[in-house]
Amino acid sequence: MSKIEKETKNILNFLLQIEKLKKMKRTLWSGSGVKNPETFAEHSFRMSVMSWILAREAKEGLDFKKIIKISLVHDLPSVCFKKKSGKRNAAENKKAVKRLSRLLPPHLNKDICQSYLEYEKPASKEGKFVRQVDKIETFLQALEYLGNKPNAALEPLRKEIKESISSPHLLNFFSEIERKFFGNEKKSGNVDFFLEVGKMKKRIRESWAAKKIKIESAVADDSFMLAMAVWFFAPKRLNLEEMFKMALIYEICEAYIGEKSFLEKIFPGLFVKTSKEKLFKKEWRKKEAYVKKICRNCNNSLTNKIVNLWSKCKGRKTAEGNFVNQMYWAMTMLELLERWKNDKKIFLRSWTKEMIYYIDNVVVLGFLNEMYKKYLNGKNEFFEQ
Amino acid sequence: MEEQKKYYLTKEGVKKIREELENLLQLKKIKLKQEDISLLHSDELNAEFLSFHEDFDILESRIQELEHILHNFEIIKKSSKKEKNIVDLGAQVLVEVDGEDDEFMIVGTLEANPSEGRISNESPVGKALMGRKVGETILINCPAQIETTFKIKKIRY
Numbered sequence: 050m051s052k053i054e055k056e057t058k059n060i061l062n063f064l065l066q067i068e069k070l071k072k073m074k075r076t077l078w079s080g081s082g083v084k085n086p087e088t089f090a091e092h093s094f095r096m097s098v099m100s101w102i103l104a105r106e107a108k109e110g111l112d113f114k115k116i117i118k119i120s121l122v123h124d125l126p127s128v129c130f131k132k133k134s135g136k137r138n139a140a141e142n143k144k145a146v147k148r149l150s151r152l153l154p155p156h157l158n159k160d161i162c163q164s165y166l167e168y169e170k171p172a173s174k175e176g177k178f179v180r181q182v183d184k185i186e187t188f189l190q191a192l193e194y195l196g197n198k199p200n201a202a203l204e205p206l207r208k209e210i211k212e213s214i215s216s217p218h219l220l221n222f223f224s225e226i227e228r229k230f231f232g233n234e235k236k237s238g239n240v241d242f243f244l245e246v247g248k249m250k251k252r253i254r255e256s257w258a259a260k261k262i263k264i265e266s267a268v269a270d271d272s273f274m275l276a277m278a279v280w281f282f283a284p285k286r287l288n289l290e291e292m293f294k295m296a297l298i299y300e301i302c303e304a305y306i307g308e309k310s311f312l313e314k315i316f317p318g319l320f321v322k323t324s325k326e327k328l329f330k331k332e333w334r335k336k337e338a339y340v341k342k343i344c345r346n347c348n349n350s351l352t353n354k355i356v357n358l359w360s361k362c363k364g365r366k367t368a369e370g371n372f373v374n375q376m377y378w379a380m381t382m383l384e385l386l387e388r389w390k391n392d393k394k395i396f397l398r399s400w401t402k403e404m405i406y407y408i409d410n411v412v413v414l415g416f417l418n419e420m421y422k423k424y425l426n427g428k429n430e431f432f433e434q
Numbered sequence: 435m436e437e438q439k440k441y442y443l444t445k446e447g448v449k450k451i452r453e454e455l456e457n458l459l460q461l462k463k464i465k466l467k468q469e470d471i472s473l474l475h476s477d478e479l480n481a482e483f484l485s486f487h488e489d490f491d492i493l494e495s496r497i498q499e500l501e502h503i504l505h506n507f508e509i510i511k512k513s514s515k516k517e518k519n520i521v522d523l524g525a526q527v528l529v530e531v532d533g534e535d536d537e538f539m540i541v542g543t544l545e546a547n548p549s550e551g552r553i554s555n556e557s558p559v560g561k562a563l564m565g566r567k568v569g570e571t572i573l574i575n576c577p578a579q580i581e582t583t584f585k586i587k588k589i590r591y
Contacts, residue, residue, distance in 0.1 A: 288495050325538075325551040332549075354489075365547050368499055402531075402582055405574055409543050409554035 057419045059152040060281045066149060067277060069128050071270040081202055083194045089124045091250040094273040096120045096186045098246050098297050100179050102351065107218035111175055114290035118164040119179040121276055125149060125165060139169050157281055181219050184210045189226060189243060197230040241346040248304040255306045262395060264388055268303040272296065275380050279373055282412050287369050295362040295373040298355055302339035375413045378404060382417060386424040441507040442523050442542030448507060455500040462493055503544065513591050521563045521589055523555055528588035
């Protein structure tokens with residue numbers, strides 16, 4: 050086995066470990082009467098989006114890439130602890146992250162551990178910022194679950210969070226949330242946007258429904274995993290910060306798609322080229338309109354940024370967009386293979402066929418081959434006969 | 435190694451890249467001078483500028499990427515009469531895949547988007563079909579012991 054194959058295999062195993070965050074419910078909501086609460090992955094997803102966008106507007110000279118990394122890894126220790134209750138101390142958490150990432154290639158291992166430490170013992174302004182956003186995201190979620198009526202759990206949380214915020218921009222944002230939920234402010238740019246993004250915690254990907262596949266993980270879970278995979282496989286020459294942002298917003302339009310019923314089939318093998326182009330354009334127009342709808346109360350700069358990122362990824366218009374788009378397909382395959390393990394009725398054939406059309410990046414092809422080796426026994430290199 | 439990579443592009447593809455580079459260089463100039471964005475008359479450019487406004491690094495790296503491509507590209511040439519029945523870059527290929535017709539164009543990786551019917555010559559399908567003739571049947575190994583059969587029915591340039 051070559052060094053690259055070994056590294057790819059270890060990354061795959063690491064991804065499968067952190068995949069548990071897609072199923073683990075946040076312990077915070079146990080006992081609060083919330084039915085089917087969010088998972089750790091869903092919380093980390095929206096927190097990453099919030100950290101990036103709030104940092105962008107805070108103008109406090111923050112490093113966005115670092116901010117997203119810290120947000121993505123901040124709940125990693127939970128993977129290692131089966132016991133749901135009880136607070137763990139910092140040393141236990143640190144040890145858990147070290148143990149979890151020990152098989153990763155050295156540069157990634159270091160990156161993960163450092164990013165986690167930034168959260169646990171925030172020495173940098175980025176670490177401090179993310180810690181505050183973590184609390185604000187939780188408060189926003191609490192308001193969504195519990196409403197704004199007097200609640201024994203909400204008021205102490207509100208007070209505690211308010212007292213712990215030091216960033217002026219985050220304090221403003223917190224007031225924005227309060228005005229939205231406790232005041233008369235109906236339209237509230239960023240709060241509205243983050244509430245829309247929060248819908249992805251409940252939405253199931255349209256393509257699963259289209260192919261009648263029962264997969265319970267929400268779009269937010271998948272987007273969290275996509276961002277992680279992009280981090281681990283990113284070619285050095287590409288801009289990781291841009292790819293993180295693409296991975297986080299690529300499926301944002303699913304927040305609305307689930308409400309409509311357009312199960313268009315755009316898969317190759319079913320249509321001649323002209324029909325494919327037509328369907329693609331039709332799908333593009335609809336999805337772009339949804340992305341704009343989600344951003345409708347945001348300022349122009351943010352709306353343009355989000356639409357631009359989405360369009361570059363969906364249309365494979367830049368090297369970064371092309372890579373994230375292909376990684377999205379590979380992660381889709383990983384999700385399917387994980388389900389297929391327990392449900393052999395899932396029809397893999399049409400999906401494996403998609404891959405030979407959609408993927409041409411050597412790194413992503415290598416990742417797929419490792420998946421096939423793991424789940425389908427034996428080496429299955431793509432080759433012609 | 436990546437530095438020497440050749441990018442295969444259609445004429446339209448090269449035109450698009452040149453136009454994009456021109457626009458981005460204009461945006462960079464405006465950004466560096468900190469001029470008013472109202473100078474940009476086109477709505478499309480304006481949107482692009484707003485998106486790049488805070489991400490100067492992205493603008494820079496995209497400019498570098500486009501310049502790199504324009505230094506290392508090769509236009510997809512029209513095939514000679516003799517080679518017209520052979521699959522090459524730029525070919526519009528009609529194939530029968532497991533009993534169903536499918537049509538797509540083989541292009542370089544930069545212009546590929548299978549959802550729009552443009553398949554990369556570096557993808558497993560693209561690689562397998564390159565250099566093949568009408569009437570040939572090609573088996574592409576997918577995992578799970580699944581083989582997909584491609585029968586080339588027609589090639590157009």
